[in-house]
Amino acid sequence: MLLRLLPVFCLCLLPVGVAAQPQTTQPATDLELRATYAPVVERAAPAVVNIYTKKVVTQRMRSVFDDPFFREFGGVPGRSRQRLQSSLGSGVIVDEGGIIVTNNHVVENAGEIKVVLADRREFEAEVLLTDPQTDLAILKVAADGPLPFLPFADSDTAAVGDIVLAIGNPFGVGQTVTSGIVSALSRTSASVSDYQFFIQTDAAINPGNSGGALIDVDGNLLGVNTAIYSRSGGSNGIGFAIPGNLVRQVVNSAAGGQMMVRRPWLGVQGTPVTSDIARVVGLDRPMGAIVGEVFPKGPADKAGLKEGDVILDIAGAEIYDAEALRYRPATRSEGDVLEVRYLRDGKEKTAKVKLAFPPERPARNDTRIEGSNPLSGAVIANLSPALAEEIGFNPMASGVVILEAERGSYASRYRLGRGLSILSVNGEKTETVEDVTKALNAEQRYFILQVADRNGRVSTMRIGR
Known part of the structure; x- marks a missing residue:
């Protein structure tokens, strides 16, 4: 039985003066397949792509006026400049029509996304769907004719000790294949995803591998590589992949034309x-x-x-x-x-x-706050199980949450941004959006806000009007 699970290496003795002839035939038996990964790689590698992104980032320039002494008197605004930032990652074609899955952090806020296939064809990609909770993004490229793709494996059948291969583009050196085993299942210590349920592997995964494929010995997609455990930034033999069964649900949502992923829950x-x-x-x-x-x-x-x-x-x-x-x-x-x-x-x-989808009860009632108050420029909403699922909150949480804060607004100035719950305003408990807007419209010389972050840490702020 061990021979079926482990690679087999044999050393053959040749007669003196007889040169070894290169082996060109494909492995014919299951046992021979385990002696080389070449046939598996040959089938799977064309479906793994390189992803190059570009985005414009704003960088604040340091100057002498950053000194507190000058800020005290002049209030001189800091200068900033924009620069073009490039990054790279990997992706996996999961449908012959050109649907590609990668990590959300690979393409997040990118203005330009280029996909390069293993045969060096290049395509501009559009983003069909992003799912920060699972750190997945679904892209689409338009190609003439069908593209090679990887079918999904049932990741629930994976077992510790199974042989796996990681395919990606580490450090931008080009497509690379590494081998290893499934080291552990149901790992929950890698905080790159709200759904912390990963396949752990010792197959070498390095920067640039993000979004690449973790395949089984049949060449099926077992997971999408997403993170490594490392103090140096290089591979230490502890890598994590998002299970294929979770990836498949996100892909199905994108293929169905959904703008966001809805997931069933137990309640x-x-x-x-x-x-x-x-x-x-x-x-x-x-x-x-x-x-x-x-x-x-x-x-x-x-x-x-x-x-x-x-x-x-x-x-x-x-x-x-x-x-x-x-x-x-x-x-x-x-x-x-x-x-x-x-x-x-x-x-x-x-x-x-x-199973059912989490309900949007109460209605979210998205509301942009305006006027002379510390929440001006923020969008707030009522928390429901559906909204909590969307933004990665405890699905049983209730109350009012900040969804976004416009750059340069009062809310952003006071660091009242996405993910903060508004517990009270001027001592009045705020359970609904209407409670917040009513409290903000009251005649007050100052505001006392009590807010909580995602981890339940409560802060109290006193802000003048």
């Missing part, structure tokens, strides 16, 4: 099971996630799940952390029914949960 908020909690609930080891909150009339609520239940597995996949409660439904479609095994009062139970 629960969970916390991991510690060793102490495992003993209390009767588990022989820490596993599962405790249901801390159930959204009223959500999928889990309709299926009978309650606060305090310990979810052990979803659709046969064991749960070891709370992130899996978001990831598992996110790889499925609306209306899919998943069997959830859970523990309640020491007894195992099962429930059939029909």
Whole structure:
């Protein structure tokens, strides 16, 4: 069995004076295939592309007037200049019609995107969809005729020890292939994505590999390389790939003409099971996630799940952390029914949960704030599970959130930007957009704002009118 899983290397003895003849035939058996990756690479490599981007960035120029002494008296504005910034990355063609998946951070804010195929053909690419939560972006190129593409593997079937190949363009040196194994699954320590559920590999991944392919020995797309764990910036043998099943959902959304990705949810908020909690609930080891909150009339609520239940597995996949409660439904479609095994009062139970999209309840009511107040220039909205999912918030969160702040506005000047929740204005609790606008219109000499960041850290600001 080991011979089927590991590359086979053999040293043949040749008669004296007989030169070794080059081997040109393709491997004929499964065992021979494991002795060389060349046939797999030959099939897969044409579908991996290089991506070059250009964008204009504004850079503030330092001067003597940056000194606090001069700012105190003159208020001299700092000068800035614009420069053209180039970057590179990799991508994977996943449809013969020219749909390409890459990392969002590769193309973010790019004014020009050029895709170069393995055969050196070049195309200008348009962005179909960006999904910062998964750090994925979907591009499209127009080519004459079908393009080579990689079919998706079922990433849920990946196992630790499986042989994998990483294909990309590290450091801009050109297409490169590295080999390794799946080192771990369900890794949640790489914070490049809100859906922290990665395939870990020891195949060498370096800068420029971002957006490239992680393939299995059948040449199918197992994941999209997205990050490395490194102190030096080079490969230390710990790389992360976004699982193919999650990538496929984003690709399907783009192919369907959607401008953003909608993902099904369970409608629960969970916390991991510690060793102490495992003993209390009767588990022989820490596993599962405790249901801390159930959204009223959500999928889990309709299926009978309650606060305090310990979810052990979803659709046969064991749960070891709370992130899996978001990831598992996110790889499925609306209306899919998943069997959830859970523990309640020491007894195992099962429930059939029909997945649905998070509701936009209450309505978001996007509102741009104007006037002489510290939030002027900001766009605020009511938080709902749908909006929370869109911006990477706790789906059970409620209240009012800042979606954006116009550059140069009062809001941006006071660093009241995207992702901050507005808790109160002048001591009045603000639960809706109407609460905020009413409080801001009150006659006050100054404003006292209480805001919270994504991690729940609360700040109080006193700002004059």
